[in-house]
Amino acid sequence: MRPFYDLTCSIAAEEYSHIEAVSYAINLLLTGQTVRGKNPVPAPLADAKDARNSYHFLSSAQAALPVDSMGNPWTGHNVHASGNLKLDLLHNFFLECGARANKMRVYEMVADPCARTMVGYLLVRGGLHVVAYAKALEHLTGVEVTKLVPVPDLSNDKFPEAKKLQDQQKLHLKLYTFSPDDYKQAGIIWNGTHPRMASR
Structure with missing residues (x-):
């Protein structure tokens, strides 16, 4: 079980960093959207009343x-843990594929370089994570899941x-970890040895 634990921990460590990276990108995109301390036009946030998420503007x-x-x-409803390794890996694979589809749609919605x-x-x-879960399922079951990707x-090209x-x-x-000494057994899933790891 340890290689699967190490793989999931490595991906989880990176996902936490994505929260910070995406938040920073959002904040960069929103800087200057509202003039603070001045009211150059009546109701500068008037469009917020029609926004799907008005809380974003209000609070x-x-x-x-x-x-x-x-x-x-x-x-906690965002967490899935069935206690069955195959099901949990398949669920993570499914979520990563769904996230990939959503990212492509977001790409089509924006033109800003940031x-x-x-x-x-x-x-x-995310593409690396899709392949990682596919390889984990293959290692566990023998089913060639990577034939499904992307x-x-x-x-991505x-x-x-x-x-x-x-x-x-x-x-x-590159599979990221907290340090070069963390979660080394994830490499067994990739190629029977340790993968090329990059510390964060």
Whole structure:
């Protein structure tokens, strides 16, 4: 069980960092959206009344919050733990594939270079996580799950921001951990030995 634990811990460690990275990108995009301390026009936040998540404007000063796009807070309901390793790995694989589809839709919704760079980064890293869970399922069951990827069927190479990160930094090949000494047994899933690990 230890290799699967190490793999999940490595991915979880990175997912926490994604919260910070995405929050920072959101805050960069929102800087200057409201003039504070002045009222240059009547009701500068008038559009907020029609927003899906008006709480974002009313209570957070338009900063990132731990909520979904409709303002629903993250809770224990966001955690899935069945006690069955195959089911949990399959669930994580499914979630990563769904997240990949959502990232592609977000990419289509934005033109800002900061937003597209963030989405490109998440496509690369999420793509690694999809493959990691697929390989874990293969290692556990013998089923060739990697034949399903990428899901959706669109290569990261089609997104210039993602392709640049893959070509220049090889970010699609590195499994992050907290330190070089953490979670080394995840490598058994990849190739029977230790993977190329990058410490954070």
